[in-house]
Amino acid sequence: MPLDVARIRKDFPIFTRTIRDGKKLIYLDSGATSQKPQVVIDAEVDFYAKHNAAAHRGAHQLAEEATDLFEASRQTVASFLGAKSEEIVFTKGATESLNLLAYSFSNAEPGSKFFIGPENSIVVSEMEHHANLIPWQQLAKRSGAELKWFGVTSDGRLDESKIDSLITANTKIVALTQQSNVLGTINNLEQIIKKAHQVGAIVIIDACQSVPHIPVDVTELGADFLAFSGHKILGPTGVGVLWGRYELLNELPPFLFGGSMIENVTMTDATWAEAPRKFEAGVPNMAQVVGLAAAIKYLQAIGIEEVHEHEKNLTAYLLKELAQISGVSVVGPTDLSLRGGTVSFTVDGIHPHDLGQYLDSAGIAVRTGHHCAWPLTRALGVPATTRASLYLYNDNSDIDALVVAINEAKKYFGQ
Amino acid sequence: MPLDVARIRKDFPIFTRTIRDGKKLIYLDSGATSQKPQVVIDAEVDFYAKHNAAAHRGAHQLAEEATDLFEASRQTVASFLGAKSEEIVFTKGATESLNLLAYSFSNAEPGSKFFIGPENSIVVSEMEHHANLIPWQQLAKRSGAELKWFGVTSDGRLDESKIDSLITANTKIVALTQQSNVLGTINNLEQIIKKAHQVGAIVIIDACQSVPHIPVDVTELGADFLAFSGHKILGPTGVGVLWGRYELLNELPPFLFGGSMIENVTMTDATWAEAPRKFEAGVPNMAQVVGLAAAIKYLQAIGIEEVHEHEKNLTAYLLKELAQISGVSVVGPTDLSLRGGTVSFTVDGIHPHDLGQYLDSAGIAVRTGHHCAWPLTRALGVPATTRASLYLYNDNSDIDALVVAINEAKKYFGQ
Amino acid sequence: MQLDNLYQEVILDHYKHPENKGLAASYDAQVHHINPSCGDEITLNLTLQGDKVSAISWDGVGCSISQASVSIMSSLMLNKNLEQAQIILDDFMLLMQSKGIGAPDEAILEDAVAFAGVSQYPARIKCALLGWMAFKDASVQAQKKN
């Protein structure tokens, strides 16, 4: 069933405001952060106004309610991913989730399956977001391990041709994005995961741009860890998820140390609670976790398959329309089976920053620059791109507005 | 001017609900987390409903507004602390702030003033919360440094008698709480900070329990770093602050790696933005930061001096009333000039967990256990305590209710 | 009073007059369990004769729920064989997860049915389970030894 976008937009209060003196808001920047439906805002408000207390820390009724809401949210996230509840760790965002892993590897003792030394290698790709690149660069520096990477083909796909020299018996970690936040490319990771597991490597998936847009089942995917952010999936800011296969998660050394993650503490030593608790030090981001669960329920009620289908249709239309504007070049695959609704492009003679500014003056929000994937931008040989990224609240009229504005911008900047 | 508690309570929606079948909510657990005034909830809602976009990442109007709100919040926090705006780092909570420091020390190269090795020592105290203890235990393990600590006197004060053997030329870090979350003790840190600076050590203050309750000016305090959590100061969950003296903060190596904290990135290397940006990787917890600023403005409008005075009067009343119940022993100083409104106590013959449960059945929320300061509880020679912690929305009637309920509990459990 | 569901008389009795408290000098297995969220601790000594629990003793500090629970558990398990003990343990676990709507089998759980009310207080379930988890752990260790 096609999405009723007009009705969906009514769920998002931001669409009642206007931009730059009365223009309709055309929001094409969901790749950076998504807008929030009222139910998500309400869930946070409800937590603060009625159930606020420190979860897991008190025998009083408010604390019980806060704990129940918090743990029920974990269950919601788990079932959305096809995971077990105790495999879900709440973080402040994907960036923390990925850094958690990199530091926890560092915290492993020799002999542990997470211990990484100069004889090991870490494999990433050239299309990684900085959040799934720099933590591994730093882990490589700390441990002496070698950092290797998959390149990107000229049409913006993962270049798997060198898989056998990249993933070898020494490989400890393979950390890859499931969907590029610049190219829109959806990586089919099956072969790589298989190969990585053959050599005993641990596979970490950056699912920031996939989980909000396509059905992801961690059991089917077969990876070991997976990270995403709440704010890109209609949820609040300040919350993220780390999923980990339980046996691994429970064995992984902790990262942040403090209250609620311990088993026993003396002045000189401490032992840890079981996962996921041992990764959730401190009073947690409870209201945000509850808001994230509301976001996921909202998406589930619409249907993530339906959202994906809708974005596919929109992307097809966007690519077709962009192809008709002279001077516009899309970076990344144009084959719809290989990509999602994040479309980066350049316009001859207009710098993305100037184009973005023009679009803004027409009420259209896009992102310009290197999109926190600077090595990729460099590999593509462009100084920067303009990125339109779609979500369930967009429709063809948004794309029409974008196309009109690009054509106007070309006139404005004299192209 | 005394606080108008009845009016203040109207600002907090949670006080319109009831507990355990219709009982009035008596909230004496602000040491764990504070309740939220409507203005804080509204600030988060307003951000999501009207200005939501990724701060620092987009040339469009929403992104500009989000950035402005985010940075104005930094200014609000800075001026509340007597600090400069660029000295404020937003984290997810005090636990992250303190772990950030411990890991950043680990990331320092030999020769850096932050480098810590086996010849160095780290000094904490026996009254630290796990969040200001375990990160230093772990840093000591990683670096080979020695962990030393100030003991606690029998009346619950920091025992400074051994200061000269604790803080020596080898001391690199002195990490202490400004106010104990168990004892309520307010530590006068002047001498210790002076001594630490004489030997060239870096002083880190856990201000979780002080900043929400007493005026704290970082310039007067004279420490180097200071951490606190938003949720204990009427703010949202999922946000914390790390303040650092700018020269130090800017020199400190980063902790979390990812987007927005970089200067330049290649596949193998990265350089960092200046502080505070280099410590804020990823799309930040914008709505929570904005909510925290609203909380601070709310407190400022009432006056933090006035709040402190109010709590002092309440504490005097609470101590006086508790002293009249036979079998009740308060742990921590009874001299009001040495303490704040966090009062832990035991009742002969009733385990804190049972007392807490009884109080809950009377609508009274307290915390029981070791309060994430297990070594302290052990040093005090009690298995656990019951803690009542006060804030601006409490008044004498809350204390009266507590006293009645303790006396009832004694009957109920046959003491 | 709702609280009476939690603090049944038999619980308060066992709290004040615990059974099998005081550690025996000899045992097949000794375990020490802690509740990290509140600090309650118990030490449990267990001796098996064949697959029968022939001796059980314990010591600990904690709230009435945790202390009464280990007291009742210890009396219940004494002289049971491990198969019977497992059935009791499973039943008790089920009761704890029942959110106040479980109908415990008094034939199996005997005095331990008094803990039915605990299942309505999620934060206290761990208190009630502390001794039972210790027993489970100790019985595994004792079997290994034998």
Added chain:
Amino acid sequence: MQLDNLYQEVILDHYKHPENKGLAASYDAQVHHINPSCGDEITLNLTLQGDKVSAISWDGVGCSISQASVSIMSSLMLNKNLEQAQIILDDFMLLMQSKGIGAPDEAILEDAVAFAGVSQYPARIKCALLGWMAFKDASVQAQKKN
């Protein structure tokens, strides 16, 4: 159109026909500056004669604001002594912080007054400043060398 405040004609002119673009072979100081949030880059070569800016050339990629700004700056600074240059620099910084309500002194800033509108677009201020920060950096380095 409000956007015209930002994209004044003189800016678009300099963008299309930049001045002093193309790096000179010799210089006292060469600096390379980047805007990390968008990836704009410029390289600036500076030569001093005594305390006079005797040669200035640059190359770079970036948006119209950053490229026009470095072009205008380079023409403005050429043949100024360092004291005058500092006054111009300070004035331009002030203008950028003026949130659209600054009244720039055309006698000092000349064509650079065209950037007044940028101060209303916080995300673009860094674009406009890129070349000026490079100049500041280069002049310090060139003085050290001399």
